[in-house]
Amino acid sequence: MKLKDIPGVGVKVNERLVAHFGDEDAALEAILKGDVAGLLGMRGMSQRQATALVQRARGAKYGVSPSDFLATDEAVRIYESLMELLARSAHTDYARQKLGTFFPSSCREMIEENRKFAESAISSASALVDTDLALHLSKIKALRKSAGFRVRNRAVAVDSASTFRVLKERGIDKNIDVHLVESLMELRDLAQGYDHVTLLGGTLDSLALSEIEEAESDEDWYLVPERILHRYQENEPLLDAIFKAAGILEMCKVASFEGLEELVRGLSKLKVDDDPEVRRLDRLIAELEGRVEETVAWANTELKRRVESCSVTLAGDDLLFALGRSGDLRDVFKSRMGVTFQDVLKAARDRAFSDLELLGAERAHIEEIISSEVRYPLEEDREAMIRFLRELRKKAEAKRLKSRRDLAKDLAGKWNLVETLNGALLEFDVGYSLGCFALQRVLIMPQFVEDPCIGFSDGRTLFLDDPEPVSYSVGPTGLAEPSERVAILSGVNSGGKTTLIELAAQVVILAQMGFPVPVASSRLSIFQSLYYFGKSRGTLGAGAFEATIRKFSVLAGGDRKLVLADELEAITEPGASAKIIASLLDE
Known part of the structure; x- marks a missing residue:
């Protein structure tokens, strides 16, 4: 099968698909797999277009068209309403989009393939009742793949x-x-x-x-x-959901994932804080300048207090020394107040050592930044501060880089496993969502028979919240007698006639999609097409009446059809309607 074999794929669309997916084989594989999400990545591709493209491709594979079975607008309306209900049970956008690509057909091979899928889905969902799988699946989506920060x-x-x-x-x-x-x-x-x-x-x-x-x-x-x-x-919350969902599937023995445990163990290191030494260095870098400034300010305040609280008596020799060329008052201050200065300086440095949790040679940098030179006021050495900060940053980055390299080396070859795991869970949710839909609404797989018929017991329309169960049979179903192939419903208004007809449409549409149906038991044949004629709002005009009659004209063919008509007599005057209906029944 080639792209050109898909109805509606011309030269331009073909070229766009190949450009988007890389080559024709990849494009065809994505379409046949039902990858609506991948198709939506194409510029100008809407969800409706992507869904229709997948449906046409699946139909071409089995020799049918998505529009063959649903022969009237009302039949399409019932189908679309059913798909909306099914979509609400999906836990991921991927499942919601892919479920939308299923459609009813008369192809037994396609129906049987879908039945196997549905039966497996119901079995899996049954094994996962009372788990948190739905919660975790709802958080799973396509992996982000940004370029990353600089x-x-x-x-x-x-x-x-x-x-x-x-x-x-x-x-x-x-x-x-x-x-x-x-x-x-x-x-x-x-x-x-x-x-x-x-x-x-x-x-x-x-x-x-x-x-x-x-x-x-x-x-x-x-x-x-x-x-x-x-x-x-950047995918951390998503990965957490993936691992929890995969863990539940393995625990319930529904699926197994090779390499999952090793991957979880490797990624657990991402959540571990950096090395304590790196955290200490980062804190030191952040606090160093502020702490040193506070320390110098405290030292100047303390030095001023001590100097102001004492008196110094200068001897004559001191005055002569200060006045001479060989000395000044600073030298006299050093000789008389040097011990006090050193005491304050030591106390200030000890405060800095303690506040900053300095280790080993780092203390020497503080001694360089807060100089031992006897002077007032004390000042920090900015160049020494800059050198120390640069050294700290280089040391912290070297340690941090080693840790990151070790982790990155361990994870470098595991991203393909993450992508595979993510894709497998998104794909699993397609069936799981269908299974949940079936379990929540108590649906069962119908039984197909050869003779033209449709019958069910305890059917419940999906379009009402709490419907009354109803049983009905037309044709040789074996569920009821007689077995005529034509039935006319009569009764009071609001007696449930329309609901019954819609229920029959729901049953046949879901059954010929290969999906379970809302009944206790069901037997029906495979029909070539479904004609549903809904209520008319008053007598039709001439043009609309003619169009309706033309639709009925196709019923004269030999194909096996299911025809459902609601208040058909309303298409024209009662007398004329009776004659039209009688002639149709004769046929």
Whole structure:
């Protein structure tokens, strides 16, 4: 089968389908699979058009047309109303769209294929009663595949133009800055602008530059692990629903998914907080400047208080020393108040050590930032502060990057499994939704017989909330006697005649879709077409009357048909109507 074999697919539509799906085989596979969601990704494709395209393709596969069986507008209306009810039972948009592609036909092969699908769906739904599967499935949709955020505090440096081109072709530059460098000086300058720089290449000897990391791999998980992790992170709520739904199916032995446990275990690391040391460094970076400022302010206040509360007596030698060329009052202050200054300075540094939870060599940076020079007021060394912050950021980024690389390497090859799992659950919901619809409304699979007939017991129309069960039979169903093939309903107004006729239409439409029907038991034959003539609003005009009579004219053919007519006598005057009906019954 080719795309051109599908009715309504001309040259332009063919070209659009091939362009959208990549090739003709992929396009045909998507259509025959009922991938309405994929078709909707085509520019200018509406849901109605996508549904019709799938229906025409399925019909062509079995040699039928979606419009063959539903021969009148009223028959189409009943079908569309049934599909609206069925759609409400779907838990995902995918299932809702795909269920809409099923249609009734006279093809026994197509009906039998759908019956097997429906029977399996009911069996699965029965095994999943009293579970939360519906809740989790309702949260499942197509996976997001955005380009991801951009890493701005790291860069990748390459020393080869060919490597640079390869990385750009892979799209690495969309997620992280990629620089082509030709010398160690360029590399050193580059390192000043980033928290971390990875060099990919072998012509430059970067060992002399401690701030440069030589790449151990050129794969995505190493150069920019966020590219891999972002796919999982942006789909985190969806993945949670997928795993819970898949877990329920495995627990109930309805389905099994290879690699699920390993995938869940790997993704659980995404929810784990960063390394405690990384959290400490991040907090230190965020609080350092503010804490140092508070510490210096406290030290100046304390130093002022102590100096103002004491008195200093200068000896003559002190005055001569201060007035001489070899000294000044600062030196006198150091000699007389040096101990007080050191006490305050030590207390201030201890406060900073404690508040910032500094470790090891980090304390030396605080001693550099808050200088030991005896002076008032104390001031922080901004250059020392900037150097310390840069060192902290590089240290934190290096630790964070290692953790991300380990996780990204583990998850790099598992995205295909995620896509497969997501697709399998969306596909499962098509049948599960049908099964839930059948269980909720107590539907059963009908029995087909050879002789033209339709009969059912305890039927309940799906268009009323709490209908009274009704049984009826026309033709040799074996459910009731006599077995005439023509029946006329009579009775008082609002006695249920229209509801019974609509119920018969519901039964035959669902049955010839291969779906269960709303009865306790049912026997019917496969009809070539359904003619449903609904109520007319008053006597028809000449043109409408002629159109209606022409519709009836097709009934004279030899094909097996089911004709349902509601208040047919209303098409014209009572006397004329009686003659028309009598002639039709004679035929």
